[in-house]
Amino acid sequence: MQPNRAIWTYPWDVQDLGLDAVATELRERAGLNRISLASAYHAGRFLQPRSPRRTTFSPEDGTIYFRPDPARWAQSRLQPQVASLVAESDVLRDLVAARDRTGLSVAAWTVCLHNSRLGAAYPDAATESVFGERYAHALCPSHPDARNYVCTLVEDLTHGCRVDAVELETIGFMGYRHGLHHEKDGVGLTAEDDLLLSLCFCPFCRDGAAKAGVDVESAAATARNWLSESFGRAVPTPRLPRLLTEGLAAFAPWPALHAYLLWRSVPVMSLIADIRARAHPDSAIHVIDLAAGWLGGVDQAGLRDVCDGLILCAYDIGPDEITRQTSEARRALGPDRYLGTGLRVFYPEVAGPDMLAERVDAAIRGGASGVNFYNYGLIPAARLDWIRAAGAGLSHHGFSC
Incomplete structure (x- = not known):
């Protein structure tokens, strides 16, 4: 099986540039075989250097980017809010339907417990500090309603949309610093x-x-x-x-x-296990996290028993540290679980194709079985060439474009 060569992408990127044009660019210019599309996301302000429609985009907070199955949500106290741009097109379902034509598998990149919209609407489901104060940006993985919300979300994505994989972001206890605007x-x-x-x-x-x-x-x-x-x-x-x-x-x-x-790892790891149990068996469940995921309650070694693998984000670190962190994650997961490495293609963190190639090579040397690049719509088109070049020299690792 070909290793995953994926890029994290926003639905509005695909809408602005066109599905077929995006698929062609990812496959032929960047040499990728998977698109990881945001299916549930938070607010922000994003510079869109290649969009023909908008220079910046500010998505609605805490929304989903596909049309849910109402029957699956009938018993959920926390209800999803569909982003308004889904009225234009359901990009996620369109990509799944076009898999054979585009040659791209589809992962649902899913922000789970970081949801300020739901945290504000249901403060009892949000994290409560030692001083008794609620953090609206962080739903609590111990709360039954928050747990059911995330499980239902993944159930809908896998049984309803039939994505190839779900990538779980913010599945543990969130940090205080990752909070609200103007902290x-x-x-x-x-x-x-x-x-x-x-x-x-x-x-x-x-x-x-x-x-x-x-x-x-x-x-x-x-x-x-x-x-x-x-x-x-x-x-x-x-x-x-x-x-x-x-x-x-x-x-x-x-x-x-x-x-x-x-x-704290008990509610987090049991939540991941519940997600895996409710997801369609044909859809892989991967956790997106950092090497210090233990800060949020994620037990790296325990992931091998509750899901299909890990995507380890290796941002702002050099090749030697990427290899070290990836090697440790591979030892923790064992040989049979998926281990991807998330690499940012931002300047000056990555100043050219050789630097990106060094980071990809370091990840594969450490035992990674795939790479996710960040982020399609946020980078100039010329850096897609860097991505292809980063994969071109990896045939000696059995990881080639």
Whole structure:
């Protein structure tokens, strides 16, 4: 089987440029064999350098980009909102229907728990901080309604649209920093500050952790005390300077907090397992994450038991680090699960075709079985040539265009 050579793409890119023109460009100019199309996405403002219709585009917040099956959503408290541009065309279904003609398999790139529209409408389903404040940008993976929303979304994509794969983005607990517009931080939050602010202490998380034997009140008290001390410092001072290299083991001297942090993987991994169980068996389920996915409760090694693989985003790092992170992920997943690497084609992070080729080569050397490039509509057309060139020299790895 040919390895996946994919590019993350927005539906409005396909509408603006035309499905056949996009497919031809991806297949023949960029040398790709898969399009990963946004099926559920958040708000933003995007510069569209090649669009003949709009220089910038600001999508609606927390919407889906396909026509759902109303019967599947009849019992869901959290309801999807269809983006207005779907009235023009259902690009996802059109791409699936055209697979044989275009030669492109279709993945549904799906933002899961990052949904400010739903978080604002249903605050009880959103993350609740240790200070009792709700974060509208982050639905909680412990909340039954949030879990059912994501499972139903993937069920609809796989049984209704019959995509080849679903790529799950933001499937775990979201970080405090990845939040709302115009965020302000005059304190200078450290890595552990951000993690502690990201912890959810909603009733469902409290109950789940308590049933697992965690001293939730002690964990919450430690988190509150640490944050209060951080807020009072003139200059930010990391309490755990090696947190990002040691992982959650850095919290071992504080047993209750450590246990609570370890428990967070339980709702996240069970949610991924539920998604896999409800998805069509012919559609692969892949998690999009970073090497430090443990910050959000994703257990990299555990993914091999609950889904079909991982797409490891390797942004803003050099080839040696890409190989190291990919190798670690391959060891965690084992040889039989899919491992893709996400690479951004942004300047100056990638300044030319040779730099991109080095990163692709590093990923394959580390054990990746595919690559996702970011992002079709955001880059000049000339960088599609870089993508093809990056694949052209990889025949010695068995990964060729």
